[in-house]
Amino acid sequence: MANKVIVIGGGLAGLMASMRAAEAGMQVQIFSVVPVKRSHSVCAQGGINGALHTKGDGDTPAQHFYDTIYGGDFLANQTAAKNMCDNAPRILELFDRMGVPFTRTPEGNLDFRHFGGQKLARTAFAGASTGQQLMYAIDEQVRRLEDQKKVEKFENWEFIGTIIENDKCAGIVAQNMFTMEIKAFPADAVIIATGGLGVIYGRSTNSTINNGSAAGIVYAQGVKYANAEFIQIHPTAIPGDDKNRLMSESARGEGGRIWTYKDGKPWYFLEEMYPAYGNLVPRDIATRAIFSVCIDQRLGINGENQVYLDLTHIDAHELDRKLGAILEIYEQFVGDDPRKVPMKIFPSVHYTMGGIWSDYHTHMTNIPGLFACGECEYSYHGANRLGANSLLSAIYSGSVAGPSAANYIKGLEKSNEASSDVLAAEEKKYQAEYAEILAMRGTENPFVLHDEMGVLMTENVTVVRENPRLEKTLDILKEFKERYKNINCSDQSANGNQTALHIRRLKYMMNLAELITAGALARNESRGAHYKPEFPQRNDDEWLKTTIGTYSENGPVLSYEDVDLSHIKPVKRVYDVDNASGKGKELAEKEAAAGEEDKK
Amino acid sequence: MKTVRLKIKRRESENAPSYWEEFEVPYRPAMNVIACLMVIQKNPVNAQGQPTTPVAFESNCLEEVCGSCSMVINGKARQACSALIDNLKQPITLEPMDKFKVIRDLYIDRQAFFDALRKVKAWVDIDGSQELGQGPRYSRQVQELRYDISRCMTCGVCGQVCPNYSSNTKFIGPHVAPQVVSFNLHPNGAFNKEERLEALMDEGGIFECGNSQNCVTSCPKEIPLRQSIAQVKSEVTWSGIKSLFTK
Structure with a gap:
C-alpha cells in the first residue's frame, strides 16, 4: 500500500504536516538542513493570533478574518484565510495541550496581547519567544512519533531536486551536508515547507538558512510561484553587520511608542498620523512612515536612519515577564538597557508573503503529488501579513497539507514511488x-x-x-x-x-x-x-x-489569476480612522442569513 | 586599518589531525565572531596571505535562540553570534566543541544531545492532534518556571563543559534534568513522571553527574540546572526506593 510522504523542511509547518500525515497512517521522512529544533520558526517572538475570546471583548474568528483580509489589502485568498482564522482557536488549544508554556492570566487561562492592524487582544504568547516555544512543542511531538517509528528524520541533508516521473512527483534527491553524499529517495507525495527567502536580500531578520533556494529549485522545475513581489519589511529591527535583529511588534502591543525629535521635541509620528491605530498600524504602514521620517524628512535620530522604540514608561517587572527575551537580545547585541533608554530601530526585510503556488484547498502545487505549506507558500496573507498571523499560517497550512497528501496517496491506483532505474x-x-x-x-x-x-x-x-x-x-x-x-x-x-x-x-x-x-x-x-x-x-x-x-x-514569465473574493467585498484600506471594527459581526450575520436562505 | 586577529583550530575531517590557522579581518563596530567567519568566507586568505578554504561552522538565527553556533571561544564554550569582538581579547581563539563529533573545523554533530531528549520522553504524551478541547489550566508560577526551562536550545554548551560528559562516558548530559522537571510539572505531562525518572536511574543516568556545576555557570540561557539536577536526583532516589517496595 502506498503510504510514503517526504517533508522538506522541519520548521513549524513541516513538522505540523509531518505529525498529521503520520496520524493519517503515512510513513514520513523529514529532510532538514539543520536539526529541526533549530529551524527559523524559533525566531518568531510576539505571538500567535486566535480569537479564543477569553477577554470578554467580543472577539470572533470572523473579525480576525476581516482584519486579516483588510490588513492584506484584499490580495489574500479569502476562503483560505477564513478557514485559517476559523481554526485558530483550535490550534491554540492543541498547542496548549502539547505543553507550550503560554503566558497565563491569574486564573490560569491563556493570556492575550494586542498586535498591529487589529483592535482586540487576540495574540496568545509565551513570553517574547513564542515561535521558539511552539516550535519546541511540535519538535517534541515529532520526537514522540519518531520513537513510535512513524517518522524518520534526515537532518543535515539538503534538498536538491524533486524527481518527476510520469508527470507526478515521485521522490526527491538530497545531499548529505556532512559527507556530501548525493542520494535519491522515492515517495508517493512530497511536501515542501522550507520557509521564506529573506537571505536573498543579504541582511534581513531571517536566519541564515532562509535563502529560498528550495523554493527556487522547484520553481526551476516548473512549479508556479505566486505574488513574488510581496515582501514584508518589518518596521522595527536592529541593523547589524551579520543580520538585522527583530524587535517584536509585541513591544508596541504592550505599549511601546515610536518617536523621533522634531523641532527639539519628541514627535510620536505614528500616533499623530494614524490616531485610530497609533503605534499598532500594520507593518507596511509603519515602515513607510519611518522611511519617510528618516529618508525624506531627514529626521532620524542623530541624523542617521533610525528612530526610537520606547518602552521606558512601562513597569520593568511587567516588561521582563512579557518581553524578557527580546529585551535580552537588545541588551546583548546593542549594549543598552531598553528598560531605561529607548531602543534605536529601523525597518528590515522580514517575511515572504508570496511563494510557491498551491491550490489552497489541498495545498497541492501544479505538479501532482507535490505540496507546499508554510512561509514558502503564498495563500494566506495577500499584500501584507498581519503580525502574529505567521505562526498561525505555518501551523494551519501544515495541518492542511499533511492530511491532504495522505488523501491524495490513498486515492492513487498504484504507488508513485520512483523506480530504482529512475532513482x-x-x-x-x-x-x-x-x-x-x-x-x-x-x-x-x-x-x-x-x-x-x-x-x-x-x-x-x-x-x-x-x-x-x-x-x-x-x-x-x-x-x-x-x-x-x-x-x-x-x-x-x-x-x-x-x-x-x-x-x-x-x-x-x-x-x-x-x-x-x-x-x-x-x-x-x-x-x-x-x-x-x-x-x-x-x-x-x-x-x-x-x-x-x-x-x-530567459527569465520569468508572468501571468495572472483571480483572487478568491467570495466573502468580503474590497473596500479602501485606511488606518487613520477605524473602518474595520464590527465588520466581522456584520459579515458573520450576513453569512448566517445567506445560509438560512440556502436552506429554504 | 583596525583589524581583528583570530586563531582557529581546524581539521579536515573527524579523524584528521587538527592544526591552527590564523586570520586577520577588517574590524567593524558591533562585530561578532560569526561576522568574522563570514568575512573569511568572502576572502579565504589566512594571516600569512596564503589562500585557504573558508572555515566550516554552523550558524542560523544569529540572535541566540536556535543553539546552532556553539563553539569554544577564548577557551570558553558559548554561542558565537553573541560573542562581540569588542569584549574579546585578541587573538581570539576558536575551537570546536570537541565533546561532540567534529565534522570539520568548527562544525560539529550534536545528535547525541537530541537523542537524550527521546530517552527521557521529553514531551507531553497527547492522544493526537484531533480536537480535544482546551489544555489543562495551571498557575502562572508553574508556567513561568516551565518557560524558563523551555528556553533551552539544546546548544550543547553544558555537555562541553561537564567533566562527566564525553563520547567515552555514558552520562546522558546535564540538559535533560530541567526537561524532566518541566514535563513532570505539566499537569498531563506528569502522567509519565515515573518513566522519565526511571530513564535516569541506571547507568548513564543522573548519578553520573559529579556536581561540578560547570553547566550552571556556562549555560547561555541561565536554565535552572542546579535546582533541576538536585530535584531530579532526589526524585530518582525516592522513586527507586518506592519501586523496591512495590516490586
Whole structure:
C-alpha cells in the first residue's frame, strides 16, 4: 500500500504536516538542513493570533478574518484565510495541550496581547519567544512519533531536486551536508515547507538558512510561484553587520511608542498620523512612515536612519515577564538597557508573503503529488501579513497539507514511488551537477556575489519601488547570472563543503530575485507592502489579481489569476480612522442569513 | 586599518589531525565572531596571505535562540553570534566543541544531545492532534518556571563543559534534568513522571553527574540546572526506593 510522504523542511509547518500525515497512517521522512529544533520558526517572538475570546471583548474568528483580509489589502485568498482564522482557536488549544508554556492570566487561562492592524487582544504568547516555544512543542511531538517509528528524520541533508516521473512527483534527491553524499529517495507525495527567502536580500531578520533556494529549485522545475513581489519589511529591527535583529511588534502591543525629535521635541509620528491605530498600524504602514521620517524628512535620530522604540514608561517587572527575551537580545547585541533608554530601530526585510503556488484547498502545487505549506507558500496573507498571523499560517497550512497528501496517496491506483532505474539515473544526474560546481575555476567569490545581490535588492526592491530602478535591477541581475558562471569553488573538500553548497543555492536565489523584481516592475499600483510613488493608489480594476511566475531559461514569465473574493467585498484600506471594527459581526450575520436562505 | 586577529583550530575531517590557522579581518563596530567567519568566507586568505578554504561552522538565527553556533571561544564554550569582538581579547581563539563529533573545523554533530531528549520522553504524551478541547489550566508560577526551562536550545554548551560528559562516558548530559522537571510539572505531562525518572536511574543516568556545576555557570540561557539536577536526583532516589517496595 502506498503510504510514503517526504517533508522538506522541519520548521513549524513541516513538522505540523509531518505529525498529521503520520496520524493519517503515512510513513514520513523529514529532510532538514539543520536539526529541526533549530529551524527559523524559533525566531518568531510576539505571538500567535486566535480569537479564543477569553477577554470578554467580543472577539470572533470572523473579525480576525476581516482584519486579516483588510490588513492584506484584499490580495489574500479569502476562503483560505477564513478557514485559517476559523481554526485558530483550535490550534491554540492543541498547542496548549502539547505543553507550550503560554503566558497565563491569574486564573490560569491563556493570556492575550494586542498586535498591529487589529483592535482586540487576540495574540496568545509565551513570553517574547513564542515561535521558539511552539516550535519546541511540535519538535517534541515529532520526537514522540519518531520513537513510535512513524517518522524518520534526515537532518543535515539538503534538498536538491524533486524527481518527476510520469508527470507526478515521485521522490526527491538530497545531499548529505556532512559527507556530501548525493542520494535519491522515492515517495508517493512530497511536501515542501522550507520557509521564506529573506537571505536573498543579504541582511534581513531571517536566519541564515532562509535563502529560498528550495523554493527556487522547484520553481526551476516548473512549479508556479505566486505574488513574488510581496515582501514584508518589518518596521522595527536592529541593523547589524551579520543580520538585522527583530524587535517584536509585541513591544508596541504592550505599549511601546515610536518617536523621533522634531523641532527639539519628541514627535510620536505614528500616533499623530494614524490616531485610530497609533503605534499598532500594520507593518507596511509603519515602515513607510519611518522611511519617510528618516529618508525624506531627514529626521532620524542623530541624523542617521533610525528612530526610537520606547518602552521606558512601562513597569520593568511587567516588561521582563512579557518581553524578557527580546529585551535580552537588545541588551546583548546593542549594549543598552531598553528598560531605561529607548531602543534605536529601523525597518528590515522580514517575511515572504508570496511563494510557491498551491491550490489552497489541498495545498497541492501544479505538479501532482507535490505540496507546499508554510512561509514558502503564498495563500494566506495577500499584500501584507498581519503580525502574529505567521505562526498561525505555518501551523494551519501544515495541518492542511499533511492530511491532504495522505488523501491524495490513498486515492492513487498504484504507488508513485520512483523506480530504482529512475532513482539511479537521478543520482547520477545530480552527482554530475555537483562535480560541475566543484570544477568551477573562475575568479568570482560566491559569498561576495551574494552580498552584492543582497545590497542591490535591498536598495531597489523593498519599501519604495520605482520602475526605472527596477528595470536597472533586472539588468544587473542578468549580469550577476553571467558572473555566476565565473565563480571559483575555493573548497574541494569531500567533507562538510559549505562553499559548494552555497554556490548551488545562489543559482536558485538569483532566479527568485529576478522573479521578485519582474513582478514588482509589472505591478503598476500600490498595495500593501508593494509601494510605487508613481502609482500611489491601489488599482483594483487592473491589479486585484495574483501574479503567477513561471520559470524559463530567459527569465520569468508572468501571468495572472483571480483572487478568491467570495466573502468580503474590497473596500479602501485606511488606518487613520477605524473602518474595520464590527465588520466581522456584520459579515458573520450576513453569512448566517445567506445560509438560512440556502436552506429554504 | 583596525583589524581583528583570530586563531582557529581546524581539521579536515573527524579523524584528521587538527592544526591552527590564523586570520586577520577588517574590524567593524558591533562585530561578532560569526561576522568574522563570514568575512573569511568572502576572502579565504589566512594571516600569512596564503589562500585557504573558508572555515566550516554552523550558524542560523544569529540572535541566540536556535543553539546552532556553539563553539569554544577564548577557551570558553558559548554561542558565537553573541560573542562581540569588542569584549574579546585578541587573538581570539576558536575551537570546536570537541565533546561532540567534529565534522570539520568548527562544525560539529550534536545528535547525541537530541537523542537524550527521546530517552527521557521529553514531551507531553497527547492522544493526537484531533480536537480535544482546551489544555489543562495551571498557575502562572508553574508556567513561568516551565518557560524558563523551555528556553533551552539544546546548544550543547553544558555537555562541553561537564567533566562527566564525553563520547567515552555514558552520562546522558546535564540538559535533560530541567526537561524532566518541566514535563513532570505539566499537569498531563506528569502522567509519565515515573518513566522519565526511571530513564535516569541506571547507568548513564543522573548519578553520573559529579556536581561540578560547570553547566550552571556556562549555560547561555541561565536554565535552572542546579535546582533541576538536585530535584531530579532526589526524585530518582525516592522513586527507586518506592519501586523496591512495590516490586
